[in-house]
Amino acid sequence: MREILVIAGYGLREALRRKVFVVVLLLTAGFLVLFWLGNHFLFQNISGINPPVGIDARAFAGATLFGLAMFGTLFLGVVLAIFLTLGAVRGDAERGLLQPLIVRPVGRITLLAARWLGAVAVCAPYVGLVYLSTMLITGLTGHWWPDHLVVPGVELAAGVALVAAMSLLGSVFLTATANGIAVFMLFGAGLVAGLLGSIGHVLNSHTLERAAKIAAWLLPFEALYQDALRELTAETSGLTGFLLQLGPFGGGYTGGTTLRLWAVAYLLIVGVIAAIGFSRRDL
Numbered sequence: 001m002r003e004i005l006v007i008a009g010y011g012l013r014e015a016l017r018r019k020v021f022v023v024v025l026l027l028t029a030g031f032l033v034l035f036w037l038g039n040h041f042l043f044q045n046i047s048g049i050n051p052p053v054g055i056d057a058r059a060f061a062g063a064t065l066f067g068l069a070m071f072g073t074l075f076l077g078v079v080l081a082i083f084l085t086l087g088a089v090r091g092d093a094e095r096g097l098l099q100p101l102i103v104r105p106v107g108r109i110t111l112l113a114a115r116w117l118g119a120v121a122v123c124a125p126y127v128g129l130v131y132l133s134t135m136l137i138t139g140l141t142g143h144w145w146p147d148h149l150v151v152p153g154v155e156l157a158a159g160v161a162l163v164a165a166m167s168l169l170g171s172v173f174l175t176a177t178a179n180g181i182a183v184f185m186l187f188g189a190g191l192v193a194g195l196l197g198s199i200g201h202v203l204n205s206h207t208l209e210r211a212a213k214i215a216a217w218l219l220p221f222e223a224l225y226q227d228a229l230r231e232l233t234a235e236t237s238g239l240t241g242f243l244l245q246l247g248p249f250g251g252g253y254t255g256g257t258t259l260r261l262w263a264v265a266y267l268l269i270v271g272v273i274a275a276i277g278f279s280r281r282d283l
Helices: 002-017 020-044 057-085 090-094 108-142 151-173 176-203 206-218 220-232 238-245 257-279
Strands: none
Touching: 020 057, 020 108, 057 108, 057 151, 057 176, 057 220, 108 151, 108 257, 151 176, 151 220, 151 257, 176 206, 176 220, 206 220, 206 257, 220 257
16 A cells, blocks of 8 residues: 555656646636636626526526536546546656566556556546536526536546546557547547537437447446536426436436446456556566
8 A cells, every 4th residue: 555655646746747737727727717707797697588488597507507617627637637647657668767666566556556546636636626616606606506416526526537547548558649649539539429419319310329328338438427417407307407408518318327337347447458458568
């Protein structure tokens, strides 16, 4: 356990040296300011809006804005996770930093576990704080609160933890630059697949919906994000609930216990593949 904490601390110090946290904090501050301004101006005159019968304008606006905030939170968390892990194996090996760490009793598997836990120990609280901040901004400014307060934030943090594991797996085989590009492209592909699924849901296209669900199983961080959106308005019914399910930020329709369990299994599979690949690499 002591070895894991030491290596995790080494990874965090390296991130501090590269000013990763400074970049992320600046992006976060800008995001929160812009989000507050959006809430302020949107809800300032919302009482004067007369929507069609059956639509709650405040609930629709609040859920959509907060769904957008969750997308921003996921993106910022993924940026942080990738920066912390993209060069964890091959990048450090090429700089000669890795070889002294993988001698007994530390070992390669311990190093992988420590780097992932170190990244999650930073990313999960970060995602939780940004999620809480945006929820408070929406609730206090617009007087709208999600139907479920905790589960969406937990699922966002879990999705970022999955991306960190995928980035760590990529670092075993790819250079830092190539790995960063690959993981960002996978992240973008997952989001596009989710958007196509929303379009398929609107158009009642079973082919698009099926393709989006397959993508969600292949990239379960997207499924967790969609399930988090679904939890926001899980108890919102009527025409408002129906319109929110059309997305892309107001609600989701993909999720459930099975996908959550698959996300755990997926994490284990990624970890096993990374451990096998790392054990066979000649450093």
